[in-house]
Amino acid sequence: QVQLVESGGGLVQAGGSLRLSCVASGRTFSRYAMGWFRQAPGKEREFVSAISQNGARTNYADSVKGRFTISRDNAKNTVYLQMNSLKPEDTAVYYCAADRALRELPSFRDYLYDYWGQGTQVTVSS
Secondary structure (H helix, E strand, O other): OOOEEEEOOEEEEOOOOEEEEEEEOOOOHHHOEEEEEEEOOOOOOEEEEEEOOOOOOEEEOOOOOOOEEEEEEHHHOEEEEEEOOOOHHHOEEEEEEEEOOOOOOOOOOHHHOOEEOOOEEEEEEO
């Protein structure tokens, strides 16, 4: 069992930056690929970014490429999402998730993730 706790959300103006963190419980964090997803009001949950177990491979949604950067620190059981040049359409609840499978590329499919955090709200004002 892995418990995930996100933090770092908040209110920011368009063009600003935020860094989200997700801390995992347990000693097996390095065995999990990690993903970030988001859900805006009235919309379905969507993929944002993912990173492989050792951090060597990453995956991004087209909508965030060049603006967001995912990284991880296995010694701290933490995955990060650095978000720059934020836009109002980035407003959503952001969730981190853990996938215990080894895959060629960290997955964008939410149903493949085994554990989820409670989410952190990101609001970007125009």
